[in-house]
Amino acid sequence: MLSRIYFDHSATTPLDPRVLAAMGPFLGGAFGNPSSLHHEGRVAHEAIETARAQVAALIGAEPDEIIFTGSGTEADNLALIGAVRASGKPGHVVTSSIEHAAILETCRFLAESGTKITRLPVDAHGLVGPESLLHALQSHVTIVSIMAASNVVGTLQPIEELAHLTKLHGVLFHTDAVQAAGKITLDVNRLHVDLLSLSAHKLHGPKGIGALYVRKGVSLSPIVFGGGQERGLRSATENVAGIVGFGAAAEIAREELASEATRLAGFREHIAAELARTLPHSYLFGHRSKRLPGHLSFGFRGQEREVGRLLAALDAAGVAVSAGSACSAHHSGEPSGVLLAMGYDSERARGLLRVSLGRFNTQQEVDHFLEILPRAVAGLNGGARHSQVSQSVDVPAVALA
Numbered sequence: 001m002l003s004r005i006y007f008d009h010s011a012t013t014p015l016d017p018r019v020l021a022a023m024g025p026f027l028g029g030a031f032g033n034p035s036s037l038h039h040e041g042r043v044a045h046e047a048i049e050t051a052r053a054q055v056a057a058l059i060g061a062e063p064d065e066i067i068f069t070g071s072g073t074e075a076d077n078l079a080l081i082g083a084v085r086a087s088g089k090p091g092h093v094v095t096s097s098i099e100h101a102a103i104l105e106t107c108r109f110l111a112e113s114g115t116k117i118t119r120l121p122v123d124a125h126g127l128v129g130p131e132s133l134l135h136a137l138q139s140h141v142t143i144v145s146i147m148a149a150s151n152v153v154g155t156l157q158p159i160e161e162l163a164h165l166t167k168l169h170g171v172l173f174h175t176d177a178v179q180a181a182g183k184i185t186l187d188v189n190r191l192h193v194d195l196l197s198l199s200a201h202k203l204h205g206p207k208g209i210g211a212l213y214v215r216k217g218v219s220l221s222p223i224v225f226g227g228g229q230e231r232g233l234r235s236a237t238e239n240v241a242g243i244v245g246f247g248a249a250a251e252i253a254r255e256e257l258a259s260e261a262t263r264l265a266g267f268r269e270h271i272a273a274e275l276a277r278t279l280p281h282s283y284l285f286g287h288r289s290k291r292l293p294g295h296l297s298f299g300f301r302g303q304e305r306e307v308g309r310l311l312a313a314l315d316a317a318g319v320a321v322s323a324g325s326a327c328s329a330h331h332s333g334e335p336s337g338v339l340l341a342m343g344y345d346s347e348r349a350r351g352l353l354r355v356s357l358g359r360f361n362t363q364q365e366v367d368h369f370l371e372i373l374p375r376a377v378a379g380l381n382g383g384a385r386h387s388q389v390s391q392s393v394d395v396p397a398v399a400l401a
């Protein structure tokens, strides 16, 4: 008998037991305030500096370029609001139309104070085109912010190319790498990025701790004021256990990245091939190959409005997957803004099912999921009819295999 199968790692990941072990002392006896000068304080301070080096190593940065924040969301807020405030003008932010709410809502906030916001279009795979960025860079721009990997469709953006173009115009480049970090190799120097957001809970670390990479020489204004911790960019007594956990999670992710990426991409391809075989009315969202190793999102032709019931049926059968992003789960049944931006009509944009795999998933779980899914789909309205249709139906999305 299998226990529950967790296939929703884009929402959050289970804490790695090795991370929990590293955090343990800092939830217990090692309780010092890292700003204190006594022994207890020094122990906490040293643990934070070790973690800073571990997080820096994951993205090829220097330790003093890492600012710990309370979340990936806060890192995104600090990057954009901090850059605009440091510029001393209302400024102009260029971003994509498929960013996470942490970027889109920050842009909305900045727009209220007069910042111009340009949202670049994406193609049917969710890719931002360099031409549209070049066009936007013809006017004065304060900062460009493009996510490294989509939380909804898993597409990887050509960050190196987009950041290079941006740098040629002397403009700051930020990437939200919350979904990409620990899954694909990221090197801030090869990518030419100035600012990069991270979140520990997406890489088997704890929740409520994030980081912003800030390239040396980039000037940012703080958005939280107080005791001046984190080089004055993030005042507040540090979440020492969270930071230590983030460091341990980053180190494990770095060491295991190559083997995990291969293993998870193997599962992903197997699921895609089996879906195409057993559910020929299924179709994939996002780019066929430029995607996160463990991420698949797909829809079922004619059953788009049934996705909520499908989720519930899978949940009842012991499988946790999601409809788009965790943030959009509260609005399930609504068309996904990301899919609308990718050119899907509102019917198709309602029907996304996301499977995101992680470190503790096994072949046995994948096989069990592939047994359950066709049954769950067949149980929906129109399921029996649709599971008969041949694969030659006109799918505007990319065929699964």
Ligand code: PLP
Residues within 6 Å of the ligand: 010, 011, 071, 072, 073, 074, 076, 100, 102, 147, 149, 150, 151, 176, 178, 179, 199, 200, 208, 209, 210, 326
């Ligand atoms: N950016 C992206 C792309 C995300 O997927 C998420 C979380 O889902 C965030 C930012 C927010 O990170 P956090 O949950 O640490 O605030």
